[in-house]
Amino acid sequence: MATTPAPTAPRSAVRSLLRLWPYVRPVRARLGTAAVVAVVASCTGLVIPLVLKWIVDGPVADRDTGGVWLGALYLLLLGIAEAALFGLRRWLVARPLAGVEAAMRADLYRHLQRLPVAFHDRWASGQLLSRGTTDLMLLRMFLAFPLTFLLVNSVTILVGVLIMLAQDWTLGLVLLAPALPVMVVCWLFEKRYSQVARRAQDQVGDLTTLVEESVLGIRIIKGFGRHRSQALAFRDLSRTLRGTELAKARLLAGIFAAITTLPELAIGAALVLGTVQVADGDLSAGTLVAFLSTALALRWPVESIGFLLAMSQEAATATERYFEVMDAAPESGTGQPADAAAPVPVPTRARARSQNRSSDHDGLRFENVRFRYPDAEAGSVPVLDGVDLHVRHGETMALVGGTGSGKTTLTALVPRLHEVTAGRITLDGVDITAMPRQELRTLVAVAFEEPTLFSAGVGENVLMGAADTAGEAELRRALAVAQADFVHALPQGTDTQVGEQGLSLSGGQRQRLALARAVVGTPRFLVLDDPLSALDVHTEALVEAALRRVLAGTTALVVAHRPSTVLLADRVALLSGGRVTAVGTHHELLRTNAEYAWLMSGRTETSERETR
Ligand SMILES: Nc1ncnc2c1ncn2[C@@H]1O[C@H](COP(=O)(O)OP(=O)(O)OP(=O)(O)O)[C@@H](O)[C@H]1O
Numbered sequence: 001m002a003t004t005p006a007p008t009a010p011r012s013a014v015r016s017l018l019r020l021w022p023y024v025r026p027v028r029a030r031l032g033t034a035a036v037v038a039v040v041a042s043c044t045g046l047v048i049p050l051v052l053k054w055i056v057d058g059p060v061a062d063r064d065t066g067g068v069w070l071g072a073l074y075l076l077l078l079g080i081a082e083a084a085l086f087g088l089r090r091w092l093v094a095r096p097l098a099g100v101e102a103a104m105r106a107d108l109y110r111h112l113q114r115l116p117v118a119f120h121d122r123w124a125s126g127q128l129l130s131r132g133t134t135d136l137m138l139l140r141m142f143l144a145f146p147l148t149f150l151l152v153n154s155v156t157i158l159v160g161v162l163i164m165l166a167q168d169w170t171l172g173l174v175l176l177a178p179a180l181p182v183m184v185v186c187w188l189f190e191k192r193y194s195q196v197a198r199r200a201q202d203q204v205g206d207l208t209t210l211v212e213e214s215v216l217g218i219r220i221i222k223g224f225g226r227h228r229s230q231a232l233a234f235r236d237l238s239r240t241l242r243g244t245e246l247a248k249a250r251l252l253a254g255i256f257a258a259i260t261t262l263p264e265l266a267i268g269a270a271l272v273l274g275t276v277q278v279a280d281g282d283l284s285a286g287t288l289v290a291f292l293s294t295a296l297a298l299r300w301p302v303e304s305i306g307f308l309l310a311m312s313q314e315a316a317t318a319t320e321r322y323f324e325v326m327d328a329a330p331e332s333g334t335g336q337p338a339d340a341a342a343p344v345p346v347p348t349r350a351r352a353r354s355q356n357r358s359s360d361h362d363g364l365r366f367e368n369v370r371f372r373y374p375d376a377e378a379g380s381v382p383v384l385d386g387v388d389l390h391v392r393h394g395e396t397m398a399l400v401g402g403t404g405s406g407k408t409t410l411t412a413l414v415p416r417l418h419e420v421t422a423g424r425i426t427l428d429g430v431d432i433t434a435m436p437r438q439e440l441r442t443l444v445a446v447a448f449e450e451p452t453l454f455s456a457g458v459g460e461n462v463l464m465g466a467a468d469t470a471g472e473a474e475l476r477r478a479l480a481v482a483q484a485d486f487v488h489a490l491p492q493g494t495d496t497q498v499g500e501q502g503l504s505l506s507g508g509q510r511q512r513l514a515l516a517r518a519v520v521g522t523p524r525f526l527v528l529d530d531p532l533s534a535l536d537v538h539t540e541a542l543v544e545a546a547l548r549r550v551l552a553g554t555t556a557l558v559v560a561h562r563p564s565t566v567l568l569a570d571r572v573a574l575l576s577g578g579r580v581t582a583v584g585t586h587h588e589l590l591r592t593n594a595e596y597a598w599l600m601s602g603r604t605e606t607s608e609r610e611t612r
């Protein structure tokens with residue numbers, strides 16, 4: 001029987017796997033105990049051939065039936081001990097490893113929530129999903145089997161080889177002959193397998209993304225009759241994945257063939273040589289029996305090295321993929337810490353209230369704000385290129401601009417969904433990067449073009465926008481402001497489940513719920529990205545009027561496309577070419593600004609056409 005190479009994966013794989021240590025640390029005692037138990041169990045198995053030798057050379061040779069029975073009893077006890085010890089090992093690791101997997105998954109989820117929007121813009125959701133599911137499962141399996149058994153099998157093989165050499169060193173050397181070729185095969189296998197494993201896991205991510213998109217976009221797919229092209233895309237991806245899996249299987253087949261055949265040949269040679277020696281009287285029959293049964297007992301430890309290495313390699317890949325996400329920097333607490341020497345003036349609510357006339361420091365201010373998306377091509381023009389805008393305290397400012405002019409981008413900068421590239425944004429005189437995000441996001445409430453609702457009750461969805469203390473009264477008020485009283489007529493009122501796994505609402509209904517969510521916490525600053533676009537003009541007017549009344553003290557920036565929305569704002573800012581090119585009332589701008597007049601007239605014509 002051959003020794004196997006010390007089961008060393010390439011250094012990079014080991015280095016990847018070492019990163020699991022922080023998660024494994026808390027359960028290291030259990031894992032260590034389990035490994036010791038497994039080594040003992042495995043070595044117990046190796047005692048069996050020695051008992052056989054004793055039976056053959058002792059009681060059998062002496063025709064002592066009682067001795068044979070005693071030997072059989074020993075064998076039975078050893079077998080039971082081995083089985084019990086392996087069972088104990090399983091019991092020792094099952095619970096802690098399920099815990100490790102759960103902890104890693106929880107960390108991944110928490111981290112995903114804290115990663116900036118720019119990260120999520122860049123990463124396909126399927127790639128994240130597959131990391132949170134398949135990859136973590138691979139890791140748990142690695143910790144349960146290969147991690148322990150690479151060690152256990154190595155020790156078993158070492159002990160077995162020593163036993164065999166002690167029985168008869170010439171036969172032992174015959175069995176050791178394939179060791180070197182097997183090591184080379186393992187080394188080659190590791191190198192190739194790591195590449196294929198990585199490819200396969202990435203392809204699983206791509207496939208997950210495609211499935212997710214087709215489920216989310218099922219209406220578009222049906223509406224445009226794109227089943228066939230989606231199915232083709234799916235088939236292509238899944239064929240590619242199948243190809244990669246087959247490549248993995250081919251590599252595994254290769255290593256299995258080598259790892260099984262070479263040692264078997266050596267066992268055959270040892271058998272012939274041993275029989276000749278026994279015939280010549282140079283070797284006892286018992287020794288040959290013990291020798292060969294030890295060799296056979298080592299077959300499994302040697303053969304399993306192939307798939308243990310494969311699983312380790314997949315686990316190393318999974319670890320890399322896991323930490324690719326975990327290494328991405330989360331949003332910082334406060335962008336740049338406030339300068340201790342010159343503390344930023346934090347205006348109190350009292351001060352803000354005492355000043356009836358808005359001062360320069362009050363309200364929402366953009367100062368020379370520049371912004372370029374992190375993934376934009378180098379050298380491209382920034383989306384925002386020197387925006388200066390002052391929304392006074394308590395004022396509602398409409399933001400108007402052509403499509404793609406950067407309105408959504410500008411609104412996303414206020415709650416720091418993206419970080420300004422240069423310049424600064426202040427709320428009542430305080431730089432938003434100087435306050436904790438938590439505080440910033442209680443000050444500012446947002447509603448975006450796409451009203452996202454979660455799989456939860458209507459009430460829960462709305463109350464997401466408020467502190468935990470908010471209750472029925474706040475909910476009722478917010479629903480009233482957003483003209484979302486239709487909620488009370490739903491089957492279970494505010495408890496009605498909506499979102500992906502609930503009742504489907506109309507676009508306008510969803511917008512109104514998103515708006516209710518934005519206002520339920522009575523925010524001091526309200527940023528609305530065209531949140532009323534799906535409402536009819538009358539509902540829109542009602543919403544606006546209610547908004548004004550209830551949120552009198554709120555400073556609001558409202559992206560608007562329609563003159564009806566614009567009219568309800570105190571002033572209008574025109575965003576054009578990455579800057580604010582004009583600020584004034586709707587009528588002023590209509591008179592003095594050709595671009596504004598053009599934007600608004602176009603809209604008016606369209607809306608008139610629509611209403612006709
Ligand atoms: N995540 C992103 N990464 C890179 N570029 C982006 C990203 N989001 C938007 N852009 C680009 O930024 C520009 C401004 O987009 P933005 O969504 O702010 O326009 P908008 O004024 O809100 O348009 P609309 O009126 O159609 O809503 C566009 O050219 C767009 O291609």
Ligand SMILES: [Mg+2]
Binds near residue numbers: 408
């Ligand atoms: Mg937009």
